[in-house]
Amino acid sequence: ETGVTQSPTHLIKTRGQQVTLRCSSQSGHNTVSWYQQALGQGPQFIFQYYREEENGRGNFPPRFSGLQFPNYSSELNVNALELDDSALYLCASSLTSGRAGEQYFGPGTRLTVT
Amino acid sequence: AQRVTQPEKLLSVFKGAPVELKCNYSYSGSPELFWYVQYSRQRLQLLLRHISRESIKGFTADLNKGETSFHLKKPFAQEEDSAMYYCALPRKRGYQKVTFGIGTKLQVIP
Numbered sequence: 001e002t003g004v005t006q007s008p009t010h011l012i013k014t015r016g017q018q019v020t021l022r023c024s025s026q027s028g029h030n031t032v033s034w035y036q037q038a039l040g041q042g043p044q045f046i047f048q049y050y051r052e053e054e055n056g057r058g059n060f061p062p063r064f065s066g067l068q069f070p071n072y073s074s075e076l077n078v079n080a081l082e083l084d085d086s087a088l089y090l091c092a093s094s095l096t097s098g099r100a101g102e103q104y105f106g107p108g109t110r111l112t113v114t
Numbered sequence: 115a116q117r118v119t120q121p122e123k124l125l126s127v128f129k130g131a132p133v134e135l136k137c138n139y140s141y142s143g144s145p146e147l148f149w150y151v152q153y154s155r156q157r158l159q160l161l162l163r164h165i166s167r168e169s170i171k172g173f174t175a176d177l178n179k180g181e182t183s184f185h186l187k188k189p190f191a192q193e194e195d196s197a198m199y200y201c202a203l204p205r206k207r208g209y210q211k212v213t214f215g216i217g218t219k220l221q222v223i224p
Contacts, residue, residue, distance in 0.1 A: 004157075031210060040123075042200050042214035043158070056209025090158065094210055101148045101204030101212055105158040 002027045004093050004106035012112045013081050021076040021109045023091030032074040033103060034066060035090040043090055049074055078111075086113045116141045118203050120215035127191045128223045135186040135218050137175075137201030147184040148202040149175055150214070158200070161186075171195070191222045 005024045013019050025032050031050045035043035045058035049068035063079040072093070078085055088110050092103035117140040127133055139145060151161040162170045164177045164184060175186045184201060201215040 033210065033212075035214075040216070042118075042120075042216045043212075045211045045213070048209045048211065050209070056211055058211065092212075101146055101163065101202060101210070102160060103210070103212060104160075107157045 004091055004104050006089075006091050006106035006109050008109060009107070010110045010112075012114065015081055015083060015113055017081050018077065018079045019081060019111060021078075021089050021091075021111070023074045023076070023093075023106055025072045025074070025091075025093030026104045029093035029095055029104065030072055031094045032068055032072065033092045033094070034074070034076045035092065036060070036085075037088040037090055037108070038084075039087070046076070081113045083113050086111060116145075116203050116205070116213050118201050118213050118215040120201055120218050122218050123216065124219045124221065126221045126223060129193055130190050133186075133188040133191045133195065133220065133222075135199050135201075135220065137184045137186065137215060139182050139184060139201070139203050141182075141203060144179075145177070145203055147175070147177060148204070148212075149173070149184075149186050150200040150202050152198040152200070154197070161199070191220075193222050193224055196220055196222045 007022045033048040034046040037043045048056040052068045065077045067075045088108040090108045091106045094103045119138045147164045149161040152158045173188045198217045200217045204212045
């Protein structure tokens with residue numbers, strides 16, 4: 001069984017730039033969720049993808065967008081980066097048919113915006 | 115709106131002492147609650163879920179609907195319990211959004 005993987009591990013971008021983060025879900029999992037974890041905070045839900053469509057979104061602006069591919073992997077795109085976007089971005093995979101709350105997390109991508 | 119509150123950012127206890135990590139929630143309806151743990155340099159992982167009434171690594175958590183609490187307890191702390199602990203509240207219908215608390219860092223002093 002392959003766990004959730006994320007790339008890259010670390011990333012440094014300049015304010016106003018765009019960034020793409022990638023996630024491969026755990027083998028057999030069809031649902032991917034993205035979270036933002038600012039320093040000293042718990043993970044905050046950004047959105048969730050199922051069947052290649054966004055099916056739920058947290059309180060994040062439209063410049064946060066995503067994709068899910070037929071193999072269930074996913075991308076998180078952030079446009080017009082702001083300093084406050086500096087955070088750890090976590091990807092979590094799960095089974096839609098599984099128990100809500102049982103999610104399997106990747107190691108995260110640390111994004112620094114300067 | 116659903117909300118999770120963890121009032122302590124840091125909890126320090128001596129090895130062998132009892133541990134109680136506090137969690138309070140706000141949710142309309144009957145919630146399901148979870149505890150996640152993150153050990154140093156490891157990824158966030160599920161520790162236990164209230165519906166299973168399980169004990170994992172000596173930890174238990176009881177849902178108290180009257181006090182809207184889901185405190186995590188262990189009778190005797192061990193050094194390997196040192197980690198960040200997050201209380202989590204998932205939506206029960208529709209998409210699987212999980213609301214996390216701010217987290218409590220447990221430090222077990224040898």
